[in-house]
Amino acid sequence: MIASAGYGAEQALSEIKGYLVGKVQFMNVAAADFVRNTSAYQRIIDSTGGDYNRAAMEHGPEIMKLVAKMQDNYRSFHNKGYENIEGIVAGTKTFVDFDVYMDAGVPKAEASTDSPYSPLVLKAANGRIISDRSGNLFHYIIEPALWGTKPFLVERLNTAASEKIGVKYLPKADVVTAASAEASRKISDLLSRAQAWQPTLDECVGALVWMTPTLNAYFDEWRDSRYDPVASAGRYVAQSRVLDMRGIMSSLQITCNAILPELRKKDPALADQLKFEYESIMSFIARVDARDKANGGKMSVAEIEEMAFQAKSLTDQIAPHLKQMAAVLGLKLPRKPVLA
Amino acid sequence: MHRPSQRVGLLLIATALGAGAAWARLTEDFHQIQQQLGEALLDAYAGDSSNGELMLSSQGIARLAPYLKSPESQRLIETASDGGAYITAKIGRQRALLQHVAALEMLSTQKAGDIPAARQWRALISLPRFVSEQDSTLLLQTADPSQATTPEISETLAREYLLWQTMRVRQLLDFLQHQAERGTATQAVIDAYTGETVALASFPGELLETAKLPPQNSAAATAPDWKAAEESKVQASAIAQWREELEATLPNLLSDTDISRMQRLLARLLKLVPREYENGVSDGQITIEFEYREAVMFTEKAQSLVNQLAPVWKVEHAENYSKAHDEITVLLTKLSEDIPNLRPQGEIQNLVSRVTSVLEKEFQISARRAGDKGNIIEETALEVRVSLGSSLAAVEAGQWETAEALRLDAYTAFDSEIEPRVLPRNPDLGRRAERSFLDGEEGAPGIKLALDRRAPMEEIQAAYERCLSLLDQSMEMLKVAVSPGTIAATAFGIVAREGLEAVVILAALLAGLRGPEQSQTRKGIAIGAWLALLATVVTFWLSRTIITSLIQYGERLEAVVSILAVGILLIVTNWVFHKYYWAGWNAKLRSLSKSAASVRSPRWEWLALLSVGFLTIYREGFETALFLQSLLLEGNIQAVVLGGAAALFFIGSIGVLTFRYGVKLPYRKLLVVTGFLVVTIMVTFVGSAVRLFQTVGWLPIHPVPHLHMPNWVGLWFGLYPSWEGILIPLTSLAYVGGAWLFTRWRSGRNVREEPMPSSQSPRHNASV
Secondary structure, three states, X not given: OOOOOOHHHHHHHHHHHHHHHHHHXXXXXXXXXXXXXXXXXXXXXXXXXXXXXHHHHHHHHHHXXXXXXXXXXXXXXHHHHHHHOHXXXXXXXXXXXXXXXXXXXXXXXXXXXXXXXXXXXXXXXXXXXXXXXXXXXXXXXXXXXXXXXXXXXXXXXXXXXXXXXXXXXXXXXXXXXXXXXXXXXXXXXHHHHHHHOOOOHHHHHXXXXXXXXXHHHHHHHHHXXXXXXXXXHHHHHHHHHHHHHHHHHHHHHHXXXXXXXXXXXXXXXXXXXXXXXXXXXXXXXXXXXXXXHHHHHOOOHHXXXXXXXXXXXXXXXXXXXXXHHHHHOXXXXXXXXXOO | OOOHHHHHHHHHHHHHHHHHHHHHHHHHHHHHHHHHXXXXXXXXXXXXXXXXXXXXXXXXXXXXXXXXXXXXXXXXHHOOOOOOOOHHHHHHHHHHHHHHHHHHHHHHHHHOOOHHHHHHHHHHOOOOOOOOOHHHHXXXXXOOHHHHOOHHHHHHHHHHHHHHHHHHHHHHHHHHHHXXXXXXXXXXXHHHHHHHHHHHHOOOHHHHHHOOOOOOOHHHOOOOOOOOOOOHHHHHHHHHHHHHHHHHOOOOOOOHHHHHHHHHHHHHHHHHHHHHHHHHEEOOEEOOHHHHHHHHHHXXXXXXXXXXXXXXXXXXXXXXXXXXXXXXXXXXXXXXXHOOOOOOHHHHHHHHHHHHHHHHHXXXXXXXXXXXXXXXXXXXXXXXXXXXXXXXXHHHOOOHHHHHHHHHHHHHHHHHHHHHHHHHHOHHHHHHHHHHHOOEEOOEEOHHHHHHOOOOHHHHHHHHHHHHHHHHHHHHHHHHHOOHHHHHHHHHHHHHHHHHHHHHHHHHHHHOOOOHHHHXXXXXXXXXXXXXXXXXXXXXXXXXXXXXXXXXXXXXXXHHHHHHHHHHHHHHHHHHHOHHHHHHHHHHHHHHHHHHHHOOOHHHHHHHHHXXXXXXXXXXXXXXXXXXHHHHHHOOHHHHHHHHHHHHHHHHHHHHHHHHOOOOOOHHHHHHHHHHHHHHHHHHHHHHHHHHHHHOOOOOOOEOOOOOOOHHHHHHHOOOOEHHHHHHHHHHHHHHHHHHHHHHHHHHHHHHHOOOOHHXXXXXXXXX
C-alpha cells in the first residue's frame, strides 16, 4: 500500500517508485557484470602469482579489455544509474544512508555534521584492510582504482609492461574484487529497499525541496573551475559538475512531473510553472554545457558570472514554489535527511 | 443528441480545457521570453548582439500583449522598446518590465475574480532568495472567488510583490557592486544591470496605490552614464553612491517595530564583529574558521541592514543622514575589505567603534538598552526567550530562514546584555551559554549548527532546550548577584560602621566637655552634627541626581562609581586600623574644640564649635552618601533603604545610650567587629569593581581552568573564577593587611623613641 492515498497521488508515487526501482535494477545488472569482470581480472593476476608486469606482458590485450569493461560497468551503475536517482536517494530519509556510503560520504578525518563520513570498511580476501572509513565507495575507491588516480589502489608497471599495454598503472586486483563485491551487495540492498519502499508525497516533495537548491553549490563549483579553463583539472571539474547537475536535476524533474498531475487538480498554474521551471533548469544546463564546449572552452568573466547569476535565479525561483506545492497539497515536509 | 445540461457541461469542459491550454501557452511564452532574454544577454557579453537585436525586433516582451487585460501593463509593454541606445540596457529593462506586467495582471485578474489567472500570473513573478510566500498562496486557494477578490487581499498581494522586488533590486545591486569591486564589470554588464535595476525599482503607480503606499520619488531612479574603463575603485564608489540614491526611492515597507528591531540588530551585529574577529584571527592568521566567518557574515549583514534602513533614515533624520550616511558606508566598506585582509585587531575595533559612534550620535542607535540594569536584564531575557520560541516555531513550520533570523536576534540580544554580565562571574557558564546559540559542545550541538544541518526535530528541540536552560542558569546567577539581601546587608555594614565611628568620635570629644559650664560648647557641637546630617542628605540627593542623569552609561558609570567606592573603603579601612589616622584626626578635632572654647568673639566661637560637630559627622556622612550610590547602582533602592534604616536604628540606639544615658559601651570591640565587616565589604567591592570593569571591557577576562566556584563566593567575597577576579581583590586585602602591619611596626618604633601622649591614643578614644 502506498501512503498519502488518493488515486492521483498513488499513481504519482507508483511512477516515482517504478522509476527508482527500474534504475536500481539497471545498476544491479551492471554491478553483477562488474563482479564477473573483476573476478576474471583477479584470476589473471593470480595466475601470474600477483606479478602485474608479467600479467601485462602475457595477457595484455585481455587485461586491457577487462579494464575497459570495468570502466564501462562503473559508468553504467554510477553515471547512467546512480546519478539519475541521486536526487531521490540523497533527498529521502529512507535511502540517504546509501548516498553517504556509496557516493557522498567523506573520510572520517574530514567529516563534519554537514558532511558525514562514509562508514565503508573495505577488506581484501586475505583480510588486508583497503579502506577504513576513508571515504565513499564510488569516488574514493572504485573511480580512483579504475582510472589510476590514487597510488595505493593501483600497481605501477615497469617500462616494458607499460609500453606493452599502453598504460602506466593497473588497478590492484584485490581492491577492485572487494570493491565490486561491495558495490554489488550494496546496490542489491538498495534494490531490496527500493522495492519495499512505501513512498509518501511528503518525502518525495521533501526530496525536491532539499535537493533542488543543491544546483547552486554545483554551479558555484562550475563557475570557480571555469576561472581556470586552461588547467585540465578545471576543465574536468567543469564537465563533471555539468554531469552532476544534469543527473540530479533529471531525477528531480521526473519526481516532480509525477506529482504535477495531483497538483494540477488544485493549482494548475503552479503545476505549469513548476513544469516549466524544471524544464528551464534542464535547458539551462544543456545551454551551459553547449557554451562551455563552444569556442574551445573560452568564456568571458561576464558570461561566467551571468550564468552563475541566472542559475541562482532559477533555483531561487523554484525553491519557494516547491514549498508552495507542499502547502497546496497539504503536505508536511520532512526534515533534511541526514545521518544521525 | 445532447441534453441542455450535458451541453453546458461539455461547454464548461471545453472552456476549462481552452483556458488550461491558454494558461500553458502563457507560462510557456513567458518562460521562453525570459530564457531568450537571458541567452541574448550572454551572447551580447560574448560580443554578439545580433541575437538580442533579433529578439527585441521580434517584439520581445510585447509578445505578451494578447494575454494582457490591465491598461497599465499594456502601457508598460508599449514602452518596452525604450531603454537607451545599448542593447544590454534594453534587455535588462525588458527583464524588469516582465515582472511588473505579471504583477499588474495578477492584481487585475484577482480584482476581476479570475482567481486561476491571478494564481498563474503570480506564479510567473521572479522571487528573491530565501523568500517564503506560502501564506499569500493560500489566500488565492479558495473555492469561492468572492473571498479572494477583497481589497485586503489585493493589498496583501501588492505589498508582497513590492517586498519581493525591493529585495531583488538589492540583489541586483549587490551583484553589480560586487562585479565593480572585483573590476569585472564591463560596460555591457553595467548597462544591463543598471537598466534592469532602474526599471525594476520604478514601481507602477497602481501597485503602490493598491498597497496603500505613497507615490515614489522617481527622480533619482535613472541610470547614470558610467564609463566601464574607469578604475574599478572609482566605478565601485560611483555605483555605491548611485545605489544609495536609488534605494532612497524604494517604497518603505517596514513597520516601526521592524525599524526598531533592525536598528538594534545592526548595533548588536557591529558590536560582535571585533569580538568574533579577535576569537577567529590571530597574528594575521585565521585560527578559528567559524569565528572568522561569523565576523565576515555579521559585517555583510550590517551592510545589508544599513542599506535597508537608509531610506528610513533619509526621511526621519534627513539632516543627520546627509552628513552621517557616507561616513557609515565608507567605514563599513573598509571593514569588509580589512577583515578578509586579516588586518590587526586594533584596526578592526577602531573601525567598528567609529561606525557605532556615528550610529549612536546621529541616529541614537545603541546595542545596549538604557535604564535600570535589573529591568534591562529581565527584558532582554524575555526577548531572548520569545525570539527562541518563535525561532523554534518557524522550524516546525519549515521556515528555516526565518528560524535562523530569529536565532540571530536572540543571540545578539544575549550577547549584548546578558553574556558580558555573566562572563566575569562565571566565564565557563557564559561561554557555554554563548556556544549553545552557535555550534554547541561535543555531543550537544548548538542551535545554529542544528539549523544549518537541518537536523531532526528532536535534535533541534534539544538544542533549543539546552540553550534556554543555560539562559535560565545565567539569569539565576545574575539575580543572586544583585539580590536585595546582599545589598541590604552591605548597606547595613557601611552605615553602621560609619555611624559608629561618628558616635565614638563625638563621644570622645564630649567626654572632655562635661559640666554645666560646657553646655554651650556641647550645644554648638551638637548643632554642627545635626547640620552635618542635613548636609549628608543633601550630598546624597545631589550625587544621586548627577548619577541618575548619567544612567545611560550603564555599567560604565557603575565601574567609575565602584572605583570611588573602593577608594572610600580604603580610607575607611585605614581609619579602622591605623593609629595615626585616629590619633591625627582626633587631635585635630580636640585642638579645634579647645581653640573654639578659647576664642573671645562669641560668633567665632560658635562657628568653630559648629565646625567641630559638622566635620565629625559630615566626614562619615559624605563617605556613606557616596558609597551608597555605588550600592544603588548595583541593586534596588528598597534594599539599600532597608539596610540603611536598620543601621540608623542601630546607631541611633547607641547614640541614645551614649549621649542621653551616658552608658559606656564596648566601643573598641564594636569598632573592631565592624572594622572586619568593612574589610570584607571592601574585598567584595574590589571584586565587584573588577567584574564591572570586565563587563564593560576595560579589563580582560582570563578564566582559571577547571576552577568551579559556587555563587556565594562571588556574592560574599567578591571573588569570581578568573585570574583578575581572584588576584585583584586578594591583592587589595594584602595591601590593607600589609599597611596595617607596617603602621604597627612604625608606631611601635615611635613609641620606643617617643611615647605617644595618652590623650591621642586610639585606646583612649575607643574606651571613652
